[in-house]
Amino acid sequence: MRRLRWYWGALVLVSVALLVGLFVFFGSESKTGQPQPRQGPPGTGPLTVVAMGDSTASGEGAGQYTPATNGQGGDWCHRSPNAFVEKIAVPGITAHVNLACSGAPAGQVALGGVKQWTEGSQAQQLAALVKDHRVAAVVIAVGANDDPKFSNQVTDCFKAWFSPGGPPCSEALKQSWQSKVDAMVPKVTAAVSDVKKVLAQAGYVPADYQLILQSYAAPIGPDVPEELRSLNGCPFRVEDLRWISQTGIGVLSSGIKTAAQRTGARFLDLAKAGVKHEACSGGANPATEWFTRLTLQLADLGQADRAGHALQESFHPNAAGHTAIANCLTEFMASREGNASCLAGADGKLHPAPEVVAR
Known part of the structure; x- marks a missing residue:
């Protein structure tokens, strides 16, 4: 009888040890038996949305x-408090940080020594x-300043008008x-991969944050009033x-989407x-336009360091x-998954439409 009590006592001790080991190995669980999810991004500080890239994001x-960023010390990144990142309104996010720089190539977004207007790697x-x-x-907007050199193409089209x-x-x-565009894709892919690398090294896993790569809107449409x-608007x-x-x-856009898929x-x-809000589309009423027309800062022409x-x-x-754009991004971030296209709704505002609807 004594030997039987010893046997049951040993069995209880082994069972307790196993339970403790399982608790330590797997961690605590909820009442439903499911592991507790991570409570958002690691570290300390406010929940933050960050913009990276070129002029489209800088403002x-x-x-x-x-x-x-308005010429001081040679920095012309032109970051504006009116940029879309400052206007994104997602519950819980209280900080908005703009790292984008006007004219930035993908190499300056990536890790490395590429600089843009005196600024190092974003x-x-x-x-x-x-x-x-x-x-x-x-949120990243980059690629147009690489092989496509979109601003150079606009200049060439401007010359063609002359x-x-x-x-x-x-x-x-x-x-x-x-x-x-094909030559641009691997550069954008590398830049986005470096952003992921930085966050991974800081202890982030993909579920901790949203990574969004956005494309560009056409700033001018073909229906410009004659x-x-x-030189008064869109030459x-x-x-x-x-x-x-x-x-x-x-x-x-297709090229940038390829980079998004790869990363x-x-x-x-x-x-x-x-669409319908391009530069010069409003005719005599530019208030309806979402893009600047040909803009010349006359005051800058008298200063050698600003004239260019x-x-x-x-x-x-x-x-x-x-x-x-911020309105569309806010709704897109709230959906948390999938791709979309920003299209105007019946209310005149931009909303994210699922890709199949956009096509």
Whole structure:
């Protein structure tokens, strides 16, 4: 009988030890038996949404640039308090940080030594930020300043308007645009991968944050009133504007979507976001437009260090455009999964439409 009691006592002790071991190995569980989910991003500090990339994200064209990025010490990143990242309204997110820089190539978003207007790697800036911020979302807009060199193409189209006897700028672009976009894709892919690497090194797992790669909107459409196809507004040929808005922007968006697929980022397509709100589309009433017209800062022409940037704001989303994009982004982030396209709804505002609907 004594030996039997010893046997049962030993069995109880072994069972207790096993239960303790399982508790330590698997952690505590909820009452339903399911593991407790992580409570958001790791670390300390406010929940934060971060914008990275080029002028589309920095706020170029939206005005009121921070002094430090408005030419001070050679920094022309043009970050604006009117940029879309400042207007994203997601419950729980209380901090908005803009690391984007006007004109930035993918290499400056990535880790490494590439600089833009005196500023170093945006990914390295993000690495410093996560020390005292909990990053809930990163929105990236980049690629147009790499092989496509979109601003250079706009300049070439501007020159074509001055030479009515010569070929339209779209004639050459039709031959080279796809190859330029194809060459851009691996650079954007590398930049987004570096952003993921920085967050992983800080202890983040993919479920901790949203990673969004967005494309670009066509700043000008083909239906510009004739009186505004001039230096008073949008000096471009109709055939060039038609190709840019109907073909060029779409090809660029497809390339960026490929980079999103390769990195596991969500993709938000802005290719049709500006329809009926492009620069000069409002005619005599520019208040309906979401993009700047040809913009010349006359005061800058008298200063040698600023004269070269007097036209920098031209053909970028203005403050109203950034508000519209922020509305779409806010709803897109709330959905938390899938890709979408920003399209105007019956209320006139931009909303994220599932890709199948957008097509």
